[in-house]
Amino acid sequence: MVLVADPQLVDPHTYPGRPWPLSTITRHHTDYYMRKSFTIIQRSLDPKTVVFLGDLFDGGREWLPPGTSNTDPRWRNYGEDYWVKEYKRFGNIFFNEWIRRARAGQHLDHRKLVAGLPGNHDLGLGSGIKIPVRGRFNAFFGNGNSIDVIGNHTFVSLDTVSLSAKGQQDPATGRQGVSEGEGSNREIWGPAEEFLENSKLEKSRVVDRAVRMQNNEVENDLMFHKVLDIKDPQVGKSVHTASKFKSYMPSVLLTHVPLYRAKDTACGPLRERSPPSTKPGKDGEYLEKDPENAIRVASGFQYQNVLTPEISKEIIDKIGDVEFAFSGDDHDYCEVVHRGYTSPAGGIREITVKAFSWAMGVRRPGFLLLSLWNPLDEADKAMNQSSGKRHFDTEKEQYRSIETHLCLLPDQLSIFIRYLILLLVTVFALLIRAAKAGSKMNHAVHERYTNGHLMSSTLKFKAESSHPPYDSSTASANQCQTNGLAIRSSAGRTRAASPYSFRGTTTDDRTTPNYSGLSLHDDPLDERWGQGRSHDEDDDHPKRKSVMGSRLGRVWRELRRSVLLVGLPVGMWWIYLVGKF
Numbered sequence: 045m046v047l048v049a050d051p052q053l054v055d056p057h058t059y060p061g062r063p064w065p066l067s068t069i070t071r072h073h074t075d076y077y078m079r080k081s082f083t084i085i086q087r088s089l090d091p092k093t094v095v096f097l098g099d100l101f102d103g104g105r106e107w108l109p110p111g112t113s114n115t116d117p118r119w120r121n122y123g124e125d126y127w128v129k130e131y132k133r134f135g136n137i138f139f140n141e142w143i144r145r146a147r148a149g150q151h152l153d154h155r156k157l158v159a160g161l162p163g164n165h166d167l168g169l170g171s172g173i174k175i176p177v178r179g180r181f182n183a184f185f186g187n188g189n190s191i192d193v194i195g196n197h198t199f200v201s202l203d204t205v206s207l208s209a210k211g212q213q214d215p216a217t218g219r220q221g222v223s224e225g226e227g228s229n230r231e232i233w234g235p236a237e238e239f240l241e242n243s244k245l246e247k248s249r250v251v252d253r254a255v256r257m258q259n260n261e262v263e264n265d266l267m268f269h270k271v272l273d274i275k276d277p278q279v280g281k282s283v284h285t286a287s288k289f290k291s292y293m294p295s296v297l298l299t300h301v302p303l304y305r306a307k308d309t310a311c312g313p314l315r316e317r318s319p320p321s322t323k324p325g326k327d328g329e330y331l332e333k334d335p336e337n338a339i340r341v342a343s344g345f346q347y348q349n350v351l352t353p354e355i356s357k358e359i360i361d362k363i364g365d366v367e368f369a370f371s372g373d374d375h376d377y378c379e380v381v382h383r384g385y386t387s388p389a390g391g392i393r394e395i396t397v398k399a400f401s402w403a404m405g406v407r408r409p410g411f412l413l414l415s416l417w418n419p420l421d422e423a424d425k426a427m428n429q430s431s432g433k434r435h436f437d438t439e440k441e442q443y444r445s446i447e448t449h450l451c452l453l454p455d456q457l458s459i460f461i462r463y464l465i466l467l468l469v470t471v472f473a474l475l476i477r478a479a480k481a482g483s484k485m486n487h488a489v490h491e492r493y494t495n496g497h498l499m500s501s502t503l504k505f506k507a508e509s510s511h512p513p514y515d516s517s518t519a520s521a522n523q524c525q526t527n528g529l530a531i532r533s534s535a536g537r538t539r540a541a542s543p544y545s546f547r548g549t550t551t552d553d554r555t556t557p558n559y560s561g562l563s564l565h566d567d568p569l570d571e572r573w574g575q576g577r578s579h580d581e582d583d584d585h586p587k588r589k590s591v592m593g594s595r596l597g598r599v600w601r602e603l604r605r606s607v608l609l610v611g612l613p614v615g616m617w618w619i620y621l622v623g624k625f
Contacts, residue, residue, distance in 0.1 A: 099164070
């Protein structure tokens with residue numbers, strides 16, 4: 045058996061100020077996290093029963109049905125249609141895998157999923173509950189007040205968020221509706237109160253039906269028809285009688301809001317938010333009063349951390365024989381033993397289950413795994429009943445009908461942090477690789493670029509120096525007449541200097557280049573090369589700038605190529621893993 049508490053689907057009510065796309069990413073990833081976790085639970089643990097302990101939605105109480113007005117202007121645009129979409133979303137996360145296994149014919153017998161227990165985020169709390177909102181929730185998820193026999197234990201689910209309206213001030217009348225006709229809030233807590241009044245008789249009927257089914261007998265009592273006068277006192281009374289089998293099945297209370305406990309009551313070593321304090325000089329023994337390790341006894345608008353003492357006592361007395369209690373609402377684990385309530389076991393062991401969602405303020409979400417063992421003998425009596433041994437006999441450990449185990453889910457925030465660190469390291473490594481690769485490529489291009497132009501300039505210089513210099517002042521006009529074309533005189537034109545010419549001296553009508561100050565590091569394309577300008581001094585040359593720009597371009601192209609080569613297979617592998625669930 046698995047207990048799931050506070051999935052609280054992330055919606056606009058969860059983080060009102062969170063901008064897009066962060067809000068959308070949070071919503072989709074929390075859904076994926078819970079769907080994957082629940083699917084693994086079904087496939088690996090294969091529980092026969094799953095029970096939700098309330099707070100299925102986060103803003104469910106705000107998405108009002110038609111005809112109901114919302115006083116908060118932020119949620120007036122969210123109504124019935126949005127709630128139905130959230131219901132389908134809840135089903136996609138939790139119901140789909142359950143239905144798939146049922147259709148596959150896997151363990152159809154005795155499988156049960158109970159999701160009718162409401163929380164304060166589903167309905168509201170106390171006098172803040174609106175009747176149409178509760179009616180809609182019950183229509184889709186089932187009645188919040190019910191009794192189920194699971195593993196020969198009687199599980200009593202109680203709508204304590206509605207029952208908390210008892211004794212609260214009614215905002216409409218200003219009175220406390222604790223009696224018939226006094227205040228309109230009685231219609232809020234009345235059904236839960238009526239269920240409590242008849243809970244003992246209803247428990248015996250449910251136990252009787254369960255034992256009959258185990259013995260392959262008729263499920264219900266045979267009803268005898270009898271005609272009564274309208275004034276007969278028996279008219280209107282229940283015709284059901286108590287169980288004839290007298291089987292003892294321990295009662296287990298399921299409630300969203302935890303039972304009342306004294307202030308600063310320690311929750312034990314499994315609480316995440318603050319580890320418990322040990323007694324001075326005694327290792328392993330924890331303080332019974334520990335404010336940091338306790339559930340804070342407080343209440344506010346639409347929330348209440350624990351039930352009131354009066355309602356808690358009424359619940360235990362009217363249900364009777366309560367030995368275990370499981371609750372939610374706090375989002376963290378808490379285990380206490382209530383010895384101030386009447387119980388056949390000498391105390392009620394209550395466990396507050398951790399939230400199932402990683403967005404509820406705990407780093408390690410979780411769920412509670414229960415193992416139930418209470419077989420019946422030939423006389424239809426439970427073994428612990430016939431042997432007279434109780435499961436609270438912790439010293440002898442001779443018999444325990446319920447064993448619990450806290451199961452923790454992955455720390456999603458730590459996973460995100462590791463992902464981010466790995467991403468930064470990967471990008472940094474690829475950037476270094478791209479810089480080195482770009483530097484090698486640029487060096488090779490620079491070598492080819494320099495050597496090629498240096499050789500071209502040298503050959504051009506040799507070709508020009510092998511002919512005598514041209515003297516335009518002594519050239520004859522008749523000698524320049526060719527095919528009727530006349531050459532313009534030197535006075536009518538100017539001759540641009542070649543960028544590949546060198547300054548030199550003239551000896552015997554031949555030009556001798558001046559090699560003074562020549563360096564192999566000089567740019568052969570620079571017209572001032574002969575003046576001894578070095579490579580470092582000429583970085584502002586346009587062609588040199590293009591070479592430097594191309595170097596950064598090569599690094600950027602190599603980085604993009606490396607990210608693509610690494611990211612593509614990683615992304616495909618991630619999509620494959622996501623697609624498995």
